[in-house]
Amino acid sequence: MAPAADLVVAALAAAALSAAAASGAAGDGTVAVAYATKAAAPAPARQRELLHLLQQDCGSCHGMRLTGGLGPALTPEALRTKPAASLVATIVSGRPGTAMPPWRRFVSEAEAEWLVARMVLGDVDVPR
Helix, strand or coil: CCHHHHHHHHHHHHHHHHHHHHHCCCCCCHHHHHHHHCCCCCCHHHHHHHHHHHHHHHHHHHCCCCCCCCCCCCCHHHHCCCCHHHHHHHHHHCCCCCCCCCCCCCCCHHHHHHHHHHHHHCCCCCCC
């Protein structure tokens, strides 16, 4: 995604978060989107690497279409109600006692935030 588009997404997410806070809405994913889009986007080459990692490495357990497998689905519908901080922590630190390994050797917390934003927004080009 282009830097200008990232700014638009961040502004829209912030507006949605403000509207949700004003209306008392909770659990609709706006917090996840706002949290996950606050980080600066990685360089374009790194974005391609991260998306490849998501599609190939994450896809090996979460399904090549990210619709679930050994691990749960990583679709926007499945993630919208999950706290972004929890999703980021799962990517970076893994889930002890499960097949989910830590990925901190391969992605930073900021890159995990960027990936979470892409997944929550459905901005991941996977075969359908």
